[in-house]
Amino acid sequence: MGNRYDIAIIGSGPAGLSAALNASIRNKNFIVFGNKDLSTKVTRAPKVNNYLGLYGVDGKELKERFKTHIDSMGIEIVEERINAVYAMGDYYALMVNEKIYEASSIILATGIEYTKPIKGEAEFLGRGVGYCATCDAPLYKDKIVTVIGYNKEAEEEANFVSELTEKLYYLPMYQGEYDLKDDIEILKGRPLEIIGSDFVEKLILTTGEVVTHGVFVLKDSISPGQLVPGIEMEEGHIKVDRLMRTNLPGCFAAGDCVGKPYQYIKSAGEGNIASLSAASYLDKLSSKK
């Protein structure tokens, strides 16, 4: 039996870190997922003059201050990518490929870097469009499938899917060497639109079009709606109330992923609120038992 965390924080930008500080102060058993560079958006900032108390710093300095702060509190960041978060009822299951983490509550602090959907992608979801090629490949036996790959890992999935399908197209969204089986046809160009009637029929590209029964979109960063099935969105952001509660009990969100303005101190403030809300949710949860 694995360890169930009180709080799992997804994201290591200002919102996630501020949430982590407060979780640590409240003595919760928590885990933070993100990367050692904390946030590429922070490190890229040339000058920051609107973070109260830290006048005239640049992005790199700000990142160093954040790093010093979490280090001195003994907070570590787990460099793993969460593929999906499932609301199981009284806990959340966080999937990292084949590994599962469990947490009683979660704080989403994923920022807003995900790529826009392709025209028709949402419309044909479940009717030819999918995000899990390995899940759905057997349903496309003897059919034509297109994999739109945003990273190297997509190649592995494409190779697997090609064993079952009649024909497989691979549309790489990055430059490099492609490690693909010989019978996979590599497409050039950018995707413009997925079209069809009841089900997917064609993929329109900047360079032409292909007839296809299925389109798998394998992205680098995924939108919150895909990451946490069932979460309520509003105009491209996670819908939250003043206590940073989402529509799912025990799931909180903070920072750019909940809406504008996209600012560091706003994110940090929201991370703080989310963490305190998670703490009071946990108190109620334990008093119920």
Next chain:
Amino acid sequence: MREINDSSLITEVSNGVTLVDFWATWCGPCKMLSPVLDELSKEISDIKFGKVNVDENPQSAEQYRIASIPTILLFKNGEVVDKIVGFRPKAEIEQFIKKHV
């Protein structure tokens, strides 16, 4: 939950409201959804619950044009009246069922 196959599907769903979960062993989201549906099947007695393994029953998957799993179909007297594609939290599936009973 009752296992349904290609030959029993039509009769299983012909009467009343039946929720059918299309799943497969290799599908991660299906694995997470199945305990949620198991729980619901114990709590809700107004409808029947069943599951179809798409790997073993390609005919049913083809007939109902299942293009993604997990997919939940809700049958009313043999007709599909609603569906859910992908994992959904328990409360949402409960709402989805309540709409039809």
